[in-house]
Amino acid sequence: MQWIDALAECKCTQTDFVLISILRVDGSAPRNTDAKMVVTECGQFDTIGGGKLEFEAVAHARALLDGSAQTRRKIFHLGARFEQCCGGRVELLFDSVKTPDVWIFGAGHIAQQMAPILATLPVRARFFDNRESFCEWEVSGLSPEHYTDPTDVLTAPPSSTQIVVMTHDHQLDMRITACALKHPKLKVYVVGSDSKAAKFRSQLKAHGIDHSRLTCPVGEKTLNHPAAVALSICHTLLCDQHTRPLDKPIKSPKIEDTICNGCTRCHEAITTDHP
Numbered sequence: 001m002q003w004i005d006a007l008a009e010c011k012c013t014q015t016d017f018v019l020i021s022i023l024r025v026d027g028s029a030p031r032n033t034d035a036k037m038v039v040t041e042c043g044q045f046d047t048i049g050g051g052k053l054e055f056e057a058v059a060h061a062r063a064l065l066d067g068s069a070q071t072r073r074k075i076f077h078l079g080a081r082f083e084q085c086c087g088g089r090v091e092l093l094f095d096s097v098k099t100p101d102v103w104i105f106g107a108g109h110i111a112q113q114m115a116p117i118l119a120t121l122p123v124r125a126r127f128f129d130n131r132e133s134f135c136e137w138e139v140s141g142l143s144p145e146h147y148t149d150p151t152d153v154l155t156a157p158p159s160s161t162q163i164v165v166m167t168h169d170h171q172l173d174m175r176i177t178a179c180a181l182k183h184p185k186l187k188v189y190v191v192g193s194d195s196k197a198a199k200f201r202s203q204l205k206a207h208g209i210d211h212s213r214l215t216c217p218v219g220e221k222t223l224n225h226p227a228a229v230a231l232s233i234c235h236t237l238l239c240d241q242h243t244r245p246l247d248k249p250i251k252s253p254k255i256e257d258t259i260c261n262g263c264t265r266c267h268e269a270i271t272t273d274h275p
Contacts, residue, residue: 002045007019010040011097016096017039020048020094021093022034022035026090029089030050031048036048064096072096074091076089078090100123100237102124102164103127103128103162104125104164109226110226113230115140117234121234161187163188174200177214188214190218197216
């Protein structure tokens with residue numbers, strides 16, 4: 001499958017992917033600047049030239065997908081380290097496109113109002129409830145999943161998932177919140193009052209759990225109609241998805257080479273992270 005077809009397929013199925021593009025070629029290299037490829041968690045489509053260059057590029061793309069890397073531009077020297085004799089230099093651009101995951105615990109009135117909103121947005125939404133009778137509705141193609149133990153659901157959520165907590169039980173809310181916050185990249189949004197927020201933060205602190213990623217109360221506190229609360233929560237989720245730190249300076253790319261066998265440049269360049 002060519003990269004352009006893979007791109008369309010990923011967008012259609014909401015599959016996270018990285019588009020790798022050759023930005024610049026100096027000297028001899030397997031492909032020119034028109035080459036691109038698409039990398040997903042389990043697949044890769046088209047080619048930027050194969051060999052060790054492509055192997056390392058794919059590995060870096062998957063590191064971007066799982067959140068363990070952030071660098072978007074990398075320079076590779078096609079020398080001894082890559083077991084290639086081209087001797088050229090290739091600069092790659094990694095464009096990561098990830099669909100945000102939103103998990104909602106509690107499938108009551110507010111959740112049912114959130115479903116049609118989230119269904120129209122570029123997010124992967126899932127609803128959960130421990131009451132079987134509340135898992136029977138379907139709105140805009142979304143329906144709740146039944147669970148018995150929330151820790152089973154939260155065993156391995158996608159990184160950076162937004163967790164919305166609004167069950168019928170405050171103790172269950174607390175249990176879900178504590179479990180979710182143990183994952184270092186999850187953000188948790190709890191429906192409730194200021195007093196509930198203070199109680200939750202106190203309990204989390206007592207158990208040594210970082211609550212800096214907790215938003216409680218979530219949404220506009222003056223609203224009380226389920227549809228209005230749902231809209232306010234969705235607004236908060238979207239704003240947080242698109243918030244980027246403004247105080248992080250962008251540095252100029254820095255290239256660090258090592259010399260092997262007297263003159264062969266073979267070490268991958270280290271470039272500035274462009275989040």
